[in-house]
Amino acid sequence: MRSRSAAAQLQNNGFGTVYSMAGGLKAWQGKVAPGPPFEGMAFFAGAGNAGELVALAWRLEEGARRFYERMTAQFAADGGSEELFRQLTGAEVHHEKVLEEIYREVTGTEADHRAWLAAFENGQQMEGGMRLADVLGWSRGKEVAEVLDLAMAMETASYDLYVKMSRETGGRRAAEVFGRLAEEERHHLAMLGRFLDEKLG
Numbered sequence: 216m217r218s219r220s221a222a223a224q225l226q227n228n229g230f231g232t233v234y235s236m237a238g239g240l241k242a243w244q245g246k247v248a249p250g251p252p253f254e255g256m257a258f259f260a261g262a263g264n265a266g267e268l269v270a271l272a273w274r275l276e277e278g279a280r281r282f283y284e285r286m287t288a289q290f291a292a293d294g295g296s297e298e299l300f301r302q303l304t305g306a307e308v309h310h311e312k313v314l315e316e317i318y319r320e321v322t323g324t325e326a327d328h329r330a331w332l333a334a335f336e337n338g339q340q341m342e343g344g345m346r347l348a349d350v351l352g353w354s355r356g357k358e359v360a361e362v363l364d365l366a367m368a369m370e371t372a373s374y375d376l377y378v379k380m381s382r383e384t385g386g387r388r389a390a391e392v393f394g395r396l397a398e399e400e401r402h403h404l405a406m407l408g409r410f411l412d413e414k415l416g
Contacts, residue, residue, distance in 0.1 A: 233405060265321040265384045272376060273314045273331050278341035279369055280307035285351055286362060296359045299410055303366070307402065310396060321389050341369065363411045374400035 225233045283304040290296040315326040339347040354362050374397055381393035 265389070266318060268380055268384060269318040269321065270312050270326075270331055270334075273311055273326070274320075274335045275341060275373065276307050276310045276314065276377065277332070277335050278339065278347050279302055280311070281347060282341070282350060282354075283307060283366075284367070286354065286366075289354065290362075293359060295410075299406075303403065306399065310399070313392060313396065317389055317392055320383065321386060322356075329415055333375065360411060360414045361410070363407055363414065367407050367411070370400050370403045370407060374404065 283300050287297055287300040287304055290300060315328070318324075318326040341347055341350060350365065354365070377393045377397035377400060381390045381397060384390060384393060
């Protein structure tokens, strides 16, 4: 999934022809690559006006928050992993609050938190069309390295979303904030990559 992260960043920086091998290194080595929920997932392709984009981003953050919260409990016996997922949960909460502020700025109205939450509960969709229930079901019994791989897929999708929103959403302030959120997601990717390297030895 780290190669997919790199591919998304190359595309966002103007490279027109970018490839990421399905199954990654395992497939390259001729091994059977299992099909986790992010297999074949599509990155954010753009939709709606500024307010709708922000509401979409909030729902995706809510899905990620719930996922990381569950992983914090799942890996409670592994101190390092538990702390990492706890930090990521906190980051998603922070991003939701920032998105609510941006919504107020770009629409002139308060975020309809109840409606956003109801929309999420109705579909529980995560980036790329993944459903939270499917992701949580897949993660049960998995090693932390496998879960970290999926987390990198999520963070890559969030990074891709925020880079595009920084370009497409009107207003200098919104562009700056989305750019900063993209940088935070890039930092999360680097943190996850380092942690995964440690787990893989």
